Amino acid sequence: MNTAPQLGFLGFGEAAYHLARGLRQEGVTSIAAYDINTNTPERGELIRRRAAETATRLVASNAELAAAANLILSTVTANQALAAAEQTLPHISARHTYADLNSVSPALKRKIGEKIAAAGAKYVEVAVMAPVPPQGHKVPMLTGGVHAREFADMLAPFGMQIEVGSTEIGSAAATKMCRSIMIKGMEALITECVLCATRYGADEPVLASLNKSFPGIDWPTLASYMISRVVVHGERRAREMEEVVETLRSSGVDSWMAEATTKRMDWSVALGLKARFEPDGPKTYREFARVVAELQPPPES
Numbered sequence: 001m002n003t004a005p006q007l008g009f010l011g012f013g014e015a016a017y018h019l020a021r022g023l024r025q026e027g028v029t030s031i032a033a034y035d036i037n038t039n040t041p042e043r044g045e046l047i048r049r050r051a052a053e054t055a056t057r058l059v060a061s062n063a064e065l066a067a068a069a070n071l072i073l074s075t076v077t078a079n080q081a082l083a084a085a086e087q088t089l090p091h092i093s094a095r096h097t098y099a100d101l102n103s104v105s106p107a108l109k110r111k112i113g114e115k116i117a118a119a120g121a122k123y124v125e126v127a128v129m130a131p132v133p134p135q136g137h138k139v140p141m142l143t144g145g146v147h148a149r150e151f152a153d154m155l156a157p158f159g160m161q162i163e164v165g166s167t168e169i170g171s172a173a174a175t176k177m178c179r180s181i182m183i184k185g186m187e188a189l190i191t192e193c194v195l196c197a198t199r200y201g202a203d204e205p206v207l208a209s210l211n212k213s214f215p216g217i218d219w220p221t222l223a224s225y226m227i228s229r230v231v232v233h234g235e236r237r238a239r240e241m242e243e244v245v246e247t248l249r250s251s252g253v254d255s256w257m258a259e260a261t262t263k264r265m266d267w268s269v270a271l272g273l274k275a276r277f278e279p280d281g282p283k284t285y286r287e288f289a290r291v292v293a294e295l296q297p298p299p300e301s
Contacts, residue, residue: 005154008069009033010084011076012047012056014233015101015132019073020054022137026158032057032068066091071154073126074100078239085112089119096121099151101128101141103240105177105247106170113145113169122147125169127176131229144172177247184237184244185257187226188264190285194223198289199298220285227288228281234268241265271295 004027009016012033020031033056037043051058059065065072066088076084081102092098098116100109100123109125116123124147129140137160143151144165152162165172197203207219230237241262248255268274273291274281282288 004028004030004158005071006030006069007032008065008072009035009056010062010065010072010074010088011035011080012038012051012058013075013077013236015128016073016075017050017054018132018136019075020050020056023155023158023160024054024056026137028158030068031055032059032065034059034062034065062088063091066096070095071097071099071151074098074102076102077236078102078104078243082108082112085115089115092116092119092121094120094122097124097147097151097154098122099124099126099143101126103128103176103180103243104173105243105250106173107246107250108243109144109173110169122150123169124148124151125172126151127172129176129179142172142175145169174247177244180240180244181248181258181261184241184265185261187230187237188261190223190226191230191264191268194227194285194289195292198286199293203286203289223285224283224288227285228283230265230268231273231277231281231288232279234265234274238262238265238269 007023007028007030009020009032012035016033020033024031031054033051035047035058038047038058048058050056057068059068072088072092074081074084081100081104085098085100088098098121100112113123113125123145125144127142129142132139137158139161141160141162142165143162144167146167148164148167152164156162165175193206194203197206207223210219211217241258244258245255245262248258271292276291282291
């Protein structure tokens with residue numbers, strides 16, 4: 001019989017919600033979460049609804065979360081990863097495992113890991129290697145650190161797909177960061193390509209040409225999917241790409257493309273695109289292009 005951990009989510013956004021739902025179905029019965037947006041007008045209703053759906057107990061502080069859980073999964077935005085850890089430090093001890101699922105640079109993972117270890121708890125870096133939905137808790141994860149095997153053994157019985165990587169903190173993060181150069185870069189490029197092509201009525205021939213150059217890829221479907229990710233998760237992606245930029249600079253590699261990708265993600269946020277669509281974003285790239293054209297009309301010829 002598997003002994004389920006007492007699970008606590010630090011941040012209860014999309015990733016935490018889908019992980020909690022899957023793990024609840026697999027038999028994890030004790031799930032708590034602390035999210036600073038629980039009672040805000042912007043996100044509170046969604047957080048509370050998702051918590052009720054997954055039977056996740058929402059707590060009011062980092063201290064309450066640490067008291068309720070022995071396994072804490074940090075799932076905040078990249079720019080809040082360090083602050084979330086520091087706010088949790090006074091409340092954790094040797095009975096806790098702190099798994100950092102945030103998309104941040106290797107250097108930041110090491111910094112957080114050192115702080116968690118100094119507090120007496122176990123630290124595991126986790127790189128989530130694909131979008132959490134639709135795979136949910138079965139999304140592939142790469143882990144690192146001396147406690148990575150223990151973490152994997154704890155959750156593998158509940159359906160999680162965890163690969164144990166290096167015992168050195170930072171290796172898994174580097175893998176994630178370099179992958180994001182490609183994935184988020186493609187999202188930005190497809191967004192820019194479609195915006196221009198639709199204004200010239202050239203989107204169909206452009207995508208048909210890409211189909212010929214890269215057979216096996218359904219480019220119209222891929223374009224619609226990737227653009228929806230930019231719209232729905234632009235803020236989170238922009239902050240992640242800032243960590244990618246830091247990773248590149250730390251390695252001595254120029255970060256030109258990553259910086260441009262960050263600008264495109266921030267553009268989506270500044271334009272307020274997320275509020276113009278349903279929660280899952282635009283259904284097609286043409287719907288997206290039509291809304292953007294209304295917000296940013298092309299110049300007069």
